[in-house]
Amino acid sequence: MDQQIQVISIIGSVGVMLFVTQLIRRRKLREEYALLWFAASLGLILISVWRGLLDRAAKLLGVAYPPSLLLLAGIAMGFILSIHFSLSLTRLSEQNKRLAQELALLANRIERGEGRPAPS
Amino acid sequence: MALVYSNKRMEKHSRPRVLFIVPAYNERESLPGVIADLRQHFPDDQILVVDDGSTDDTVALAGIHLAEVVRLPFNLGIGATVQTGLLYAVRNGYDIAVQFDGDGQHRADQVEKLLAQLDFADAVIGSRFLERNSYRGSIFRRAGIFIFRLVNSILVGATITDNTSGFRAYGPRAIRFLAEEYPHDYPEPESVITLCRAGYRVKEVAVVMQRRMGGQSSIGLLKSVYYMAKVLVAVGIGVTRTRARSLQNGSANPGYLDHR
Numbered sequence: 001m002d003q004q005i006q007v008i009s010i011i012g013s014v015g016v017m018l019f020v021t022q023l024i025r026r027r028k029l030r031e032e033y034a035l036l037w038f039a040a041s042l043g044l045i046l047i048s049v050w051r052g053l054l055d056r057a058a059k060l061l062g063v064a065y066p067p068s069l070l071l072l073a074g075i076a077m078g079f080i081l082s083i084h085f086s087l088s089l090t091r092l093s094e095q096n097k098r099l100a101q102e103l104a105l106l107a108n109r110i111e112r113g114e115g116r117p118a119p120s
Numbered sequence: 121m122a123l124v125y126s127n128k129r130m131e132k133h134s135r136p137r138v139l140f141i142v143p144a145y146n147e148r149e150s151l152p153g154v155i156a157d158l159r160q161h162f163p164d165d166q167i168l169v170v171d172d173g174s175t176d177d178t179v180a181l182a183g184i185h186l187a188e189v190v191r192l193p194f195n196l197g198i199g200a201t202v203q204t205g206l207l208y209a210v211r212n213g214y215d216i217a218v219q220f221d222g223d224g225q226h227r228a229d230q231v232e233k234l235l236a237q238l239d240f241a242d243a244v245i246g247s248r249f250l251e252r253n254s255y256r257g258s259i260f261r262r263a264g265i266f267i268f269r270l271v272n273s274i275l276v277g278a279t280i281t282d283n284t285s286g287f288r289a290y291g292p293r294a295i296r297f298l299a300e301e302y303p304h305d306y307p308e309p310e311s312v313i314t315l316c317r318a319g320y321r322v323k324e325v326a327v328v329m330q331r332r333m334g335g336q337s338s339i340g341l342l343k344s345v346y347y348m349a350k351v352l353v354a355v356g357i358g359v360t361r362t363r364a365r366s367l368q369n370g371s372a373n374p375g376y377l378d379h380r
Contacts, residue, residue, distance in 0.1 A: 100193050101204045104170075105211065108190045 006048060013044035040077070136215035138165040138235070141205030142187070143198055143286075144222035145172040151222050152181050158220065159186050161228035168208055169222065172201040198286075199307035206290070206299040217295050219288045226287045230327040234289035242294040242320040245280065245312070246287035246327035264348055268309040271355060276316035280324055283309040287327060294320055303354065306347035313355050 020041050024034045047054055047070070058066035140158055144151055151169070158167050167187035171179045173195035190204060202219055209217040216238060220226050230246060237244040249265075268283045286308055290298065297318060303310035315322050 097196055097200050100196055101200065101207060104190045104192045104204055105208055108188065108208075112188075 009048035013048050017041040138216045139209045139214040140167045140218050140220050142169045142220050142222045143201040146174045146176045147222040148176045148178050150224035155187050157228040170201045170205045199304045203302035209295050210299045215292050217290045221286050225329050233325045237323050238291050241323035242291045243315050243322045244289045245285050245324045247282035247324040249281040250326035283312045306351050310351050
């Protein structure tokens, strides 16, 4: 039984690792995210191969039930990432808005056949 | 008071350059009438239709040649649309910008009332409620207006009776300020508070408005509740920010509200 779950989790985390590697190879991930997800999948593999690691870490931090440490770490990471993405989205949509406005104003100037804006 | 302004307007050289900003989203029914109305009352001033990515033929309408058109590539919402007009005003050196809805609610014969007050304020809002009249919006709109009135009084210590009104005139300082930061959805109430807290003088004048001629209101029922919550959060947090920023810019003005 114990063997089974270990085999499954090793297969799973190696799968994640391969998936991330593939994304990086195809340049679908920006470097900053590539590094992050690469590290995360390495961590997963480490935990599934070295079975004592999670228990030790839990003991060190005074967590009674080791798997809950795993959950906590996962939730924390998800939370931080979500905030990070919200920030990126906000910045991107602000820039997107400004670009659309500038584009509209430029198009108008071209239609009017004007080279430069009137001095303000 | 109006006389001061009128005298100024008669002298050709000191006559301020006025830009009418008409935000339009699918307003094919009403826009020609709006432009004609403005043209009739203001034959020499620039009318700028900012088309917020309309999906109908708003920009191909008859009469549109009487106005300048800036067309946003996709729908950005009323806030960004008006801001585009303000950016245009800054870039092209206009002294005064009048926000005038494309749905036919606003009347060109009421514009002078706003302009007359610009000698005394940075922003003038056309109010339906300053004087008793028969205007009745939907219950949601009235509830919204009431809540914003309350928030306004608490935050900036003054009562703006019609803070959702999109019938406004801005002077040069307010134009430059708002071109840089204009709130997103449901921007009317928030921009009043932003302006006040940044130290600009905001005034209200009573105006008469028309019933809507066509097009859809920019906000539905559920959405208005959602926007309301959003704006309240934005305003609540903004309180801690705008004060500091305005002082940084050195644009703070101690007597920031004239309306009493």
